[in-house]
Amino acid sequence: MSERSMIHLDRVTKVYPGSSVPAVEELTLGIEEGEILVLVGPSGCGKSTTLRLINRMIEPSGGNIYFDGEDVTDVNPDLLRRRIGYVIQQIGLFPHHTIGQNIATVPKMLGWDKKQVAERVDELLDTVGLDPAEFRDRYPKELSGGQAQRVGVARALGADPAVMLMDEPFGAIDPITRDRLQNEFLRLQAELRKTIVFVTHDIDEAIKMGDRIAILGERSVIRQCDTPERILAYPVDDFVDDFIGAGSTLKGLNFERVNSLDLPEYPTMRLGDSLEVGLAAFNGGHQEWLLLLDAEGRPLRWLRRADLTRSEGQLRDRGHPVRAHVEPNATLHDTLEEMLNSSTGASVVVDKRGRYLGVVEIRQLVEVIRELRTEAKEHYEALEAAST
Amino acid sequence: MEGVTSWLGYVGKNYDDILQATWEHARLVLIVIVAATFFSVILGVLVQRNATARAMSLSIAGIFLTIPSLALFALFIPLVGIGNPPALIALFLYAILPILRNTVTGLDEVSPAVVESAKGMGLNTWQQLIRVRLPLAWPVVMAGVRVSSLLVVGIAAIAVLVGGDGLGTFIQGGLTRLGLPGSVESVWVGTVFTVLLGLVLDAGFALVQRLTTSAGLRI
Numbered sequence: 001m002s003e004r005s006m007i008h009l010d011r012v013t014k015v016y017p018g019s020s021v022p023a024v025e026e027l028t029l030g031i032e033e034g035e036i037l038v039l040v041g042p043s044g045c046g047k048s049t050t051l052r053l054i055n056r057m058i059e060p061s062g063g064n065i066y067f068d069g070e071d072v073t074d075v076n077p078d079l080l081r082r083r084i085g086y087v088i089q090q091i092g093l094f095p096h097h098t099i100g101q102n103i104a105t106v107p108k109m110l111g112w113d114k115k116q117v118a119e120r121v122d123e124l125l126d127t128v129g130l131d132p133a134e135f136r137d138r139y140p141k142e143l144s145g146g147q148a149q150r151v152g153v154a155r156a157l158g159a160d161p162a163v164m165l166m167d168e169p170f171g172a173i174d175p176i177t178r179d180r181l182q183n184e185f186l187r188l189q190a191e192l193r194k195t196i197v198f199v200t201h202d203i204d205e206a207i208k209m210g211d212r213i214a215i216l217g218e219r220s221v222i223r224q225c226d227t228p229e230r231i232l233a234y235p236v237d238d239f240v241d242d243f244i245g246a247g248s249t250l251k252g253l254n255f256e257r258v259n260s261l262d263l264p265e266y267p268t269m270r271l272g273d274s275l276e277v278g279l280a281a282f283n284g285g286h287q288e289w290l291l292l293l294d295a296e297g298r299p300l301r302w303l304r305r306a307d308l309t310r311s312e313g314q315l316r317d318r319g320h321p322v323r324a325h326v327e328p329n330a331t332l333h334d335t336l337e338e339m340l341n342s343s344t345g346a347s348v349v350v351d352k353r354g355r356y357l358g359v360v361e362i363r364q365l366v367e368v369i370r371e372l373r374t375e376a377k378e379h380y381e382a383l384e385a386a387s388t
Numbered sequence: 389m390e391g392v393t394s395w396l397g398y399v400g401k402n403y404d405d406i407l408q409a410t411w412e413h414a415r416l417v418l419i420v421i422v423a424a425t426f427f428s429v430i431l432g433v434l435v436q437r438n439a440t441a442r443a444m445s446l447s448i449a450g451i452f453l454t455i456p457s458l459a460l461f462a463l464f465i466p467l468v469g470i471g472n473p474p475a476l477i478a479l480f481l482y483a484i485l486p487i488l489r490n491t492v493t494g495l496d497e498v499s500p501a502v503v504e505s506a507k508g509m510g511l512n513t514w515q516q517l518i519r520v521r522l523p524l525a526w527p528v529v530m531a532g533v534r535v536s537s538l539l540v541v542g543i544a545a546i547a548v549l550v551g552g553d554g555l556g557t558f559i560q561g562g563l564t565r566l567g568l569p570g571s572v573e574s575v576w577v578g579t580v581f582t583v584l585l586g587l588v589l590d591a592g593f594a595l596v597q598r599l600t601t602s603a604g605l606r607i
Contacts, residue, residue: 057504081508082509088504095605096523096604097602097604105509106510109509155509165508
């Protein structure tokens with residue numbers, strides 16, 4: 001929250017004429033370069049108003065707004081807005097202009113030459129996954145909702161602004177297309193590293209899109225502003241807890257990956273090993289199951305102790321098949337899902353070639369959750385200690 | 389049948405005069421429509437977002453339409469003398485309402501999201517009007533222009549009573565000589581050519597409307 005933030009709001013207030021209660025009250029917030037900060041909160045909390053104060057679509061009644069250290073509270077708002085990409089839910093493409101002309105709007109206003117503008121239009125259409133030759137000369141009425149939203153994003157990126165403001169950009173799109181657009185947008189952002197303020201009322205979208213999330217209460221008061229992981233692990237008060245809703249622990253598992261776990265020793269034996277090897281492995285620990293691997297080290301069967309000593313049939317036909325396995329970059333959420341599908345309540349971790357790396361059990365997930373909570377709690381206690 | 393033949397004979401004999409009068413009539417209408425379009429679009433833009441000003445200007449423009457045309461034409465003689473000037477002023481006042489009303493409606497119908505995004509990209513108020521709001525309202529404005537032109541073509545025939553020219557001269561001439569040879573034919577010339585002129589002008593404005601409307605707005 002320093003002067004080095006890309007966008008810095010300093011005690012920004014908005015009081016509408018004729019209203020005694022401010023819509024936004026003394027909001028101080030820093031948005032760091034290259035991050036997506038999501039403003040999320042119940043409807044009517046003033047999150048859209050807050051967003052629109054940043055590009056001064058709404059003029060603040062008090063406080064200051066800084067861009068990269070420069071006070072922009074009183075500069076010409078039209079010139080300011082040409083430096084900021086702006087995407088709204090209804091998109092608002094110009095219906096009388098072609099897609100190309102729409103995307104060229106800001107570059108043209110900034111006086112780019114024709115060739116430069118044409119190249120930029122094609123480049124941006126490519127960037128958002130639309131074929132320039134096919135779409136450049138079409139009109140907005142010929143686009144589907146998802147295509148129009150892509151063009152809206154391309155238009156906002158027109159003059160390569162460092163900052164983008166997005167007001168529920170995927171709010172009016174069907175869930176399947178929305179999911180795809182969100183993923184595409186995140187991939188795009190990984191390359192572009194824009195500084196983005198993103199408004200939504202959907203906590204799941206906030207968790208998915210945000211590097212940080214600011215949960216706003218009435219009058220746009222920040223109730224909690226942190227990474228999604230920490231907010232899910234440690235909601236600071238009942239308001240935040242209510243807002244993120246049930247299942248926050250489960251959602252939190254989306255942010256942790258298998259390769260962050262220490263995988264403990266687990267009894268295994270290979271096909272072709274003698275039964276003694278297997279029995280010895282059991283004796284070493286107190287596990288109920290042993291994992292049978294093939295000659296390449298790929299997991300085959302879950303075996304109980306009794307399966308080893310039984311005399312009838314091949315070893316590879318005894319016990320239960322290994323159905324559930326994950327790769328090291330899988331999220332713990334997916335791992336849990338696999339675990340629940342598994343006959344043994346454990347999920348086997350394998351490398352890309354399917355070779356055994358280790359086993360994840362439910363108690364390791366419980367441990368991770370406990371650690372996340374402790375870490376978040378200590379973080380907030382440290383903050384509190386520092387502020388008193 | 390005999391009437392039609394004698395009428396065609398009359399037209400053939402007075403061909404030059406009829407063309408001349410039609411041209412004068414068209415000129416009256418075109419001057420009035422161009423002036424009324426400029427005036428009404430500017431007024432419409434100014435009053436659209438102010439409920440009081442908008443209601444007032446629409447009411448006044450409506451009142452002009454209810455003033456009997458004969459009286460309205462004559463009212464301006466003391467101010468500008470006789471001839472075409474009083475006719476032009478009266479026709480101008482008649483032409484305002486359809487264009488003004490359609491300008492206001494057309495601007496109302498521009499999607500707020502489009503204006504919001506225009507403003508958000510840094511178009512100033514003037515650029516928003518010229519590049520976005522007016523082009524989007526334009527097909528509706530042009531529909532108003534076409535209604536006005538049809539209205540004015542008919543009423544312009546009265547110009548002759550205040551000393552103006554146009555096809556009204558044939559109607560008035562015929563009426564004052566009623567019963568004499570060629571009088572009925574003369575009235576018919578005035579009527580038929582006024583109607584034809586109205587159709588031609590409407591077709592012309594329809595073409596202008598099409599040429600000045602973006603392909604993205606055509607249905």
